[in-house]
Amino acid sequence: MLSYRNLLALGVLVYCIQANPTNIKIDIHCDEPSVTNWCAYMELYEEDFWTGNEEITTAFWCTTEHQKSLDYPKMQLSWDYSLTYEIGYQLSHTCTKDGKHKCMKSEIQSVLEYGEGSLSFNNTIYDIGYDGKCKDINA
Numbered sequence: 001m002l003s004y005r006n007l008l009a010l011g012v013l014v015y016c017i018q019a020n021p022t023n024i025k026i027d028i029h030c031d032e033p034s035v036t037n038w039c040a041y042m043e044l045y046e047e048d049f050w051t052g053n054e055e056i057t058t059a060f061w062c063t064t065e066h067q068k069s070l071d072y073p074k075m076q077l078s079w080d081y082s083l084t085y086e087i088g089y090q091l092s093h094t095c096t097k098d099g100k101h102k103c104m105k106s107e108i109q110s111v112l113e114y115g116e117g118s119l120s121f122n123n124t125i126y127d128i129g130y131d132g133k134c135k136d137i138n139a
């Protein structure tokens with residue numbers, strides 16, 4: 001039976017986990033000079049063995065710059081039944097030889113849930129990925 005004391009302990013535990021923010025920085029490089037304009041759709045997600053991948057946030061942009069930086073300070077991620085978050089992103093982008101979409105996936109990085117964790121990605125994307133737009137993160 002769930003007593004008030006257990007309920008309180010559970011509440012404190014959930015609060016502690018929820019109260020630990022994660023800082024995520026993503027630097028994306030499209031370093032090919034012949035690409036003067038490119039677009040991308042990014043889906044940041046938490047890899048979750050038990051409940052499937054969970055989308056954290058998305059972003060869409062078109063730019064003439066050769067670098068795009070995304071900064072997500074103090075994200076509150078939902079608890080995923082383990083001690084670490086596994087974070088990655090997938091990108092449908094047109095920084096490609098033929099200007100058609102490719103789907104690139106970042107490496108997955110782990111960060112401790114306890115304390116304020118930080119992650120940074122620094123990826124070059126020119127012509128990287130498989131042809132076409134990315135599929136659903138759980139496909």
Ligand SMILES: *[C@@H]1O[C@H](CO)[C@@H](O)[C@H](O)[C@H]1NC(C)=O
Binds near residue numbers: 027122123
């Ligand atoms: C990020 O990647 C770019 C291009 O590959 C490189 O020039 C730069 O030094 C890297 N930055 C860091 C902080 O690793």
